[in-house]
Amino acid sequence: MPIRIAIVGYGKIAVDQHVPAIQGNSEYQLVAAVSPRPPQVPPPVPVYESVGAMLQAMPGGVDAIAVCTPPSARHPIVAEALAAGLHVLIEKPPAATLGEVEDMVRRAHAANRTLYAAWHAQHNDGVDDARDRLAGKTVTRFRIEWFEDVRKWHPGQDWIFAPGGFGVFDPGINALSISTSILPMPLFIRQAKLLVPANRQQPIAVSLDFGDNLSADFDFRERPDEHWVIEVDTADGEQLRLSEGGTRLAVNGAEVKVSGIGEYPSIYQHFAKLVAANQVEVDVDPLRIVADAFMAGSHQTTDAFDF
């Protein structure tokens, strides 16, 4: 019996990634979509305005939902779905606050249902290999550079600079999710600098200092050299370089052949295993680092930004 799954929040990420990953995995059957407004791309399944309307129309017909709404809308959706006995997969970042995430976890345990906070970047092909290579080693230098042009990747998406929108942490948290997953030691902020455009609420560029030669820079501003790179040097003289967001891995300058089934297929493969065991898997570390940066960091004003 496949897992009958509905997608809640039928936007770009649902269409581009979730639908093909679900349709490409025989453990799932896509049965519905939930969207308060008619989706721009019509889904191949019935659309309901809310989770409640779907549950009423399809009693006993849905086993799980994948939540692809903006983070700040997720908590009530997840609470309702878990209370109705559904398993839940949530896109990254899991919610707008750590408190909401903790409450979701409590509810999942109380309902004895799966809650899986999927960090898609952790499922890139180079990540498992990097983690294996770093296990038990001493890191002597660690560096993230996550430079992407917000106009190119998020054209006109004003919400990303509104409260709860995360600003440049929206892509940056992907790098953090890889880092907390591969590093053999905990990662926590010592100092942070957040550059916030004069006309916005959320940072357009961030520098994070984790102490001990560990640092990260995220930048949303236009530049000639977009890149998404994580470098790790270890005490035994090895240098790992994850590039293109974690899809490529080089060791001491030489490309390593990595293989995998791709980010979203891997996410859904893992979710099926969790569902079979009613397991909860929620990694809050990346979101905790972001919250710490907001709390302890220095907030500086920079040039106004318009799309």
Place this chain on the structure above:
Amino acid sequence: MPIRIAIVGYGKIAVDQHVPAIQGNSEYQLVAAVSPRPPQVPPPVPVYESVGAMLQAMPGGVDAIAVCTPPSARHPIVAEALAAGLHVLIEKPPAATLGEVEDMVRRAHAANRTLYAAWHAQHNDGVDDARDRLAGKTVTRFRIEWFEDVRKWHPGQDWIFAPGGFGVFDPGINALSISTSILPMPLFIRQAKLLVPANRQQPIAVSLDFGDNLSADFDFRERPDEHWVIEVDTADGEQLRLSEGGTRLAVNGAEVKVSGIGEYPSIYQHFAKLVAANQVEVDVDPLRIVADAFMAGSHQTTDAFDF
């Protein structure tokens, strides 16, 4: 055998509260103080410049430390003390970031030593009684008003408005620590507004919305009516009012006689029990709420502030 304890960070709170609480409890012996600069009020025990210098001068002579430094200085001190086999009590808030707190907890478990994050406001005389009265009840309204004049209570303390200084969350987190301790349900932020003076980094006034008729206002600005009040209404028609920071409790308008030994004596009584069992007790909920407010809240600029 009393617990031989040293105070690290010998400022106002150490002199006013920790020394008398330690000296008034026969389970403890105050044996040293640590201060990088000569303390303004000379302690009744030898002073060392660092924990390391103290450990070298008094090998095997110290069982525990009480850390009263500013939050951002604590992590390395706590790490060093735990590694040396000492038990650790830390003032509120436990650190500048959630990541540092988590790492301290890991280290305490690894060292099999007590780490106690003391929230002094939780030890006020009215708090236990309020918690007992609220157990198992449904809260229909919850309101914090924490209005104190920063010029009166923190004269000239510029650090409080610097990154990591917490601004009005410095007193406000005391209210949150009482709230998370007495409420029968979890508390997490839905919306937050942070007013930051144009010439400062940290908020001078904060509004927190926890949804469902639960809210808090913290204000550091001068006003005629300073007060520190928490009100809780329950579905059975009872209203609790904790006032004067939690020292007084009224139920349905009638003052309830509360008793206790006072904040800091109660903290040290509890710490002795934890030390006897090598237990770790770290409540991160108040700090998590503050981090969430910084991350998901709306940051607004208000009038410049000078002491």
